[in-house]
Amino acid sequence: MKTLKSLLYIVGLPVILLVLWYLATAFGEKNFFVPTPALLAETFVETWTWDRMTTDVFPSLVRLFWGILGSIVIGMVGGLLIGSVRWLRALLEPTMEFFRAIPPTVLIPVLMLLIGIGDDMKVAVIIAGAVWPILLNTIEGVRAMDEVLSDTTHTYGIKGFNRVRYLILPSAMPQIMAGIRQSLSIALILMVISEMFAASSGLGFTIVQFQRSFAIPEMWSGIVLLGIIGVLLSFVFQLVERVVLRWYHGLREIENAA
């Protein structure tokens, strides 16, 4: 009974929206721009065959993966370094603020000039945009370290790698994860945009191609696929976050319950 109720809560609104969509498109006047749900589902299955998956979708996802990995590594290493050295932070902070404020998509033309139109450029674009939230959040997380804990580790003579591993990383981790979460959506956006701007394959390219040839249901199916990728990405992230920050969520629960 309880599971049934929570299932109803989960599917209730989506089902209502789908029915509304169906009613609006099937019985209202014919709308050229919006297909019926049935047509869309049919097109989706027809369009995104295994062939197309391997030529367009998987290469995009591989670029996305390298881009995200690159930003996480660069952002965390750089952030730990800059966050722990005060003068370095003071030296770089305004410059970093400026770079973060530049909308990452305008870097696409620049990197296209400097690196050319290839996979490298797309990965570079993703890193150039997605690294900032991770970097700045790591710096902030390192700065916000608990002073008592910091003094305690000093007193116990915990230094070097151990200090990073057991003090700095755990205390900065909640902030770092918040940064990674922001970065994921930026990375996905940049993947699509870089392919729309200059590419001959990939998800973004294919969708724009559909739009230019007025293949409306196909275009919608591409939008849906992008949405699914976005949802999956955030789902995977939540799983990872739950494992990495298990201790932190437990702590907050206790605080909130008190």
Add this chain to the structure above:
Amino acid sequence: MTDQTPTGAPGPRGPHASEDPRRETEIERLHRLEAAARPDQRRGDTRRHVDAATVAALDIPTRPDPAAPPTSVAQSGATGSRTSSGPGRARRRARRGWGTRLLGVAGLLGFLLTWELLSRTGVVNPTYLPPASAAIADLFRNFGLAAFWEAVGDTMLQWFLGMVIAVTAATVLGFIIGSSTFLRRFTNSTIEFLRPVPSVALIPLAVLLYGVSIQSALLLIVYASFWQVLIQVLYGVADVDNVAMNTARSYGLGPLARLRYVIFPTTLPYLMTGVRLAAAVALILAITAQLIIGTPGLGAEIAKAQSGGSYVAMYALILATGMLGVLINIVMRVIERRVLSWHSSVRTEVVK
């Protein structure tokens, strides 16, 4: 009172307090020390050490905090400034402030110098990476051109309209959904599904529906910023303190008064965080729409400069978008500090 209590001695602290008068004064002193140390501790990292008593008592949030760090007020629980207070602290801040500023300027100059040298020495092809001085000179020439300001105006107009629509819709919906458990559970799956959908997926749709007119940029901007604000408002409404809410109820505050005096003040820091995040996202989407779709604005100028091969102009325009971004950030922070000046940094972490 137990028999162990010596007669005549008042025992306000319970059975053991007056066992030994020396011990009592000791405890008294400890309490005083603790009380004296407390205000300073509050400025430290409260995120992990929020004790229920202070949150429930609600004595902190009503006190203005002039020493609040210049970062987001709602997040400053995580900025962990030093614990000492008073004029010494102010002096130290000022001194560090000047040093920091000088170093920051040095960093910026160093960056520009690196850029200049990379181009001048030919490490990177100077056609594709013109020297920084050329780009900056072009930027200053732009400041005198009407076309440049028109592009800036178009960009800002799209940004502003998109923000107004998104923030209004998200705030209203957020308060409605957030204040009912049923609605929150009912909409949760839909929100969690729609939120991660990248807004740029809507670009083809926007092009089909609106072409290069301003609406296609607005569609993207509103879609992207709406979720930022909505999620923060939902977090904020969920964060309302139970004790405060029950107190308000037992004092006979009606639903509207509770919304105004309990829910709204709790949510405001979250809302402001959402607005600040949305402001940055909205600018990104405005420029992106201009770059890809060709709605009028700075992004379209960049695309034109790039395809026309005038790379100096392109770099100048990119610098301009960066400055616009910095400006929006600063303005949003100032607004946030103004609006939340009554709020001290006790709220637990906001960004999730």
